[in-house]
Amino acid sequence: MVSVVFLHPDLGIGGAERLVVDAALALRRRGCRVQIWTAHFDPAHCFSECRRPALGVHCVGDWLPRTLLGRCSALCAYLRMLYVAAYLVFLSGAEFDVVFCDQVSACIPVLRLCRRVKRVLFYCHFPDQLLTGRPTLCKRLYRLPIDWLEEYTTGLADLVLVNSKFTAGVFRRTFRSLSRLQPDVLYPSLNFSALDREAAAGEQEEPPLPPGRDLLFLSINRFERKKNLGLALEALHSLRNRLSQADWQRVHLVLAGGYDQRLLENVEHYRELQETASSLQLADRVTFIRSFSDRQKVSLLRRSACVLYTPSNEHFGIVPLEAMYSRRPVIAVNSGGPLESVVHQVTGFLLPPSPDSFAEAMEKLVKAPDLRAKMGEAGRNRVLQTFSTDAFTEQLYQYICKLTLTKMTNVE
Structure with a gap:
């Protein structure tokens, strides 16, 4: 039985959260063991499926700040997800075959430190560096290392998926150093x-x-x-x-x-x-x-x-x-x-x-x-x-199987 762990920054209510929950449910229906690890989870502000024990939601690191005096939200998000990844790898004792992470790719190098992490799938909803403006020199300097880290760590994933052909085009134009990567499109589905x-x-x-x-x-x-x-x-x-x-x-x-x-x-x-x-x-x-x-x-x-x-x-x-x-x-x-x-x-x-x-x-x-x-x-x-659930489930499951099979072949 394949074990898949999902890493997501904030398991609230939104399109990205909906996709993560649907992906976890889809793989569970195909017989996979699934867990979701996040830096914030409020049972009063989440999708109803997240309150069910079957999904196995784990929240760690919510004590870390979301901002520094109302600023540096991106830096704080990166630090929070690095903590979640480190906790998963070094303290949880969890066993898993594939880690599915999205939104924050900075945690991928931490995952690579653990022999138990066989493969990493990164789902790119949209390049984070395009979601914020740079009106001042200070903001441009602040974002420079964060943007570089996003591009570099995204390239460390074994497989990159995107949510549309539109996002795939933006991905290629934004991450120029990752021209070797051709992200596959996995459309979100409806439950x-x-x-x-x-x-x-x-x-x-x-x-x-x-x-x-x-x-x-x-x-x-x-x-x-x-x-x-x-x-x-x-x-x-x-x-x-x-x-x-x-x-x-x-x-x-x-x-x-x-x-x-x-x-x-x-x-x-x-x-x-x-x-x-x-x-x-x-x-x-x-x-x-x-x-x-x-x-x-x-x-x-x-x-x-x-x-x-x-x-x-x-x-x-x-x-x-x-x-x-x-x-x-x-x-x-x-x-x-x-x-x-x-x-x-x-x-x-x-x-x-x-x-x-x-x-x-x-x-x-x-x-x-x-x-x-x-x-x-x-x-x-x-x-x-x-956009059926069945099509989404089968496509995602095939990606997971391909990743685990590749690992087994490499070991042999």
Whole structure:
């Protein structure tokens, strides 16, 4: 039986965490022993599967700081994951064949120090060095060794996977010294059974929304500025001028997303969005929901007319898949991962990130319920055919088998 350990920085609620949990569940279904090791785990702020003993979640090193006086978050993340890796290798006594790590590659050299670590798989959601700006000389100097370390340690992995063809291209352009590496694409999948189970459970946790608002536009994303949630608010403001009074009275927007009180940006941006809604005179047309449950998410998807996906150059994006599986059209920015998941004018619309462009597509869906139904059905079929759990499970399991077989061959 193959034993796989997952190393992840913070097992909260997000796309990266969803992939790690799904990957662990997938390998467990194929008979592998799995554990997840992380530097932070809050049972009150995680996916429901993480609370089950079968996944074996281990949290160490949470006493280490996340920032130094509000700065150096990348450095602290690296140090925290180095500690997790060192604890796993030298103190845990755990046996494993493959280590699956993601987001922070700096821990790979520590894993290489242990003879028990046979193979290391690194899953690159997106190069970390592209996720932060460098507005000052001080910031550029601070990031210089961190960026070098990211590139060097990523190259130490036995296998590198990425979440989309878009990310694969960015990987090759960013990590120029790793031209020998050709990362394979492993698309995230949906846990269909989990979505179906929550849907079948009913709407016991249905979020309260104003009565009579049956044309619900839904945005699901973390409350971070890079997610461009303000675009949804501005598009709603533009839509108001396109609709009759009767249609406008039926429209409502829900901004639902991951929210962590520990993260200053979450707190600040949530307040900024509320102020924007007030300044656009949309306060009575928008409902904000923070850190919703899985059942609330499914309920919102079922009640929505359309899902708005506002980030530009998103690495992949699991929300469009969840929307399409729920038979809901998606309006997304025409860049990044959605170009590989959403089919323009078939399962939704791929558009420039402008309020007028989004509002025009929203108007079409408001006025044409048949179009909503047609796109929703096409989206469901696309997810079932291309992003199934079975396809994800089999592809990942084959990668794991290939790594363990390579090790056995080398030993012989």
